[in-house]
Amino acid sequence: MNTISAVGVVGSGTMGRGIAESALRAGMQVVLYDSSQDALSAARKHIEGNLQRSVVKEQLTAQQASDHLASLKTAGELGAFSGCQLAIEAVPEILEVKLAVLASLAEHVAGTAIIASNTSSIPVTRLAQGVANRDRFLGVHFFNPVPRMPLVEVVRTLHSSDASVAVARDFVESGLGKTPVIIEDRPGFVVNALLIPFLLAAARMLDSGYAEAETIDTSMRLGCGHPMGPLTLADFIGLDVVCAAADAMHGETHDPALVVPNNLRRLVEAGHFGAKTGRGFLAHETSE
Ligand SMILES: NC(=O)c1ccc[n+]([C@@H]2O[C@H](COP(=O)([O-])OP(=O)(O)OC[C@H]3O[C@@H](n4cnc5c(N)ncnc54)[C@H](O)[C@@H]3O)[C@@H](O)[C@H]2O)c1
Known part of the structure; x- marks a missing residue:
């Protein structure tokens, strides 16, 4: 059973905004942070446009779309992540950038929160060095476009606890309604x-x-x-x-x-x- 009701997403580009939109559509609260205010504004506009298109297609009611949008908080600092049970980084695929973001995230989320990376190709175990509590760190590899792609690779490292992996799996499966595959930290994962x-x-x-x-x-x-x-x-x-x-x-x-x-x-x-x-x-x- 999914235990995540509030998700923080760092990086509001192609993947971050897609992850945020999927979580919103699943009824979760989402905090979206980006170092660029322009990227944050563009992400909100993009998500709003997609929700409105779903209303036109009668996949959502206008009320549901407005409720989802109201559950999205865009933030200019990571302090806004303190209430999130899961924080996912989706910043550029640059080791130093990700390590800095992960270290900062670990300082701002609750001690019990799971921290995850959406990296495509950096070994998740290498990224774990940026995080204080490595047992609560893993990979959640989404596919583009996130709202439409049903697979998420949940990548466990040698540090990840079984409990963290189970929380991430349930978030993907019963929370987002997507299909998780649990895999080891290998170059390129499976896909x-x-x-x-x-x-x-x-x-x-x-x-x-x-x-x-x-x-x-x-x-x-x-x-x-x-x-x-x-x-x-x-x-x-x-x-x-x-x-x-x-x-x-x-x-x-x-x-x-x-x-x-x-x-x-x-x-x-x-x-x-x-x-x-x-x-x-x-x-x-x-x-x-
Ligand atoms: N694009 C894909 O198809 C795809 C698929 C799966 C996984 N990924 C992975 O997802 C991650 C993000 O990729 P993307 O395509 O969304 O990139 P992107 O360039 O579209 O978005 C990255 C965002 O991160 C922001 N950012 C940069 N530095 C930051 C910092 N220090 N703090 C906060 N925000 C910062 C940028 O302003 C930008 O909005 C990468 O690790 C990538 O490998 C991408």
Whole structure:
């Protein structure tokens, strides 16, 4: 049974605002903190827009949408997290930034609160050094877009207590209505350990002239039933995110399948991150 009714989220970017929205829709109180006031305002606007769209689609009543929005508190300091039973960090994938945020979080939440990281590729055990009570620290790896993606990888470290893992599992399952998988702290966990080498193989195939982008994507869509081809998927994940995940996993494993091919590296160096910038392996219309 879920015991979490108040969640703090640090970082209100793509993932943080999605985690916040999912918790709000599940009836929880949410405190959202970001070092950027602009990011916080954008996150509130984004969540409000999504809730309103659900009202138009008659998935929520206007009253429910307004109640959910009223349960969202945006905060300019971490002191606002004192009443949260769970705090999740979703700040950029930079070890030093995450360690500083986690150390600060540990000072501001109650001694009984669970602290979690949404890291994609930094070993959760390495992040645990930022937290005083390591038994209450673990990974909760959500997928983008969070409100729509049903899986959460709950990552336990050698320090995580069984009780903390059970609280996180119940939060995901009976709290958010998503599906948790409990896994050990391995590079890429399960999903990225399988997905990233696949995306890099598609990029390598394109880079070597083995096949055109459209041929690669169409083949995997129609031949394997994938909803989108690997190059389109990489563009939607963000080529910068794919590259960073590959580099981090390669740093841990030295697996040649995780070496970033030149075409992908050059696109990222040129600032062509995929759908969010309008150009990646393919051309995209930018929305926001
Ligand atoms: N984007 C994805 O598809 C995805 C999927 C799963 C996991 N993740 C992981 O989630 C985390 C966040 O990724 P994202 O895509 O949401 O990033 P993002 O860049 O969209 O958002 C990060 C937010 O953190 C804020 N921030 C930066 N430094 C901060 C600090 N010191 N204190 C408070 N806020 C700070 C930024 O202002 C920004 O709003 C990363 O660890 C990433 O690896 C991302």
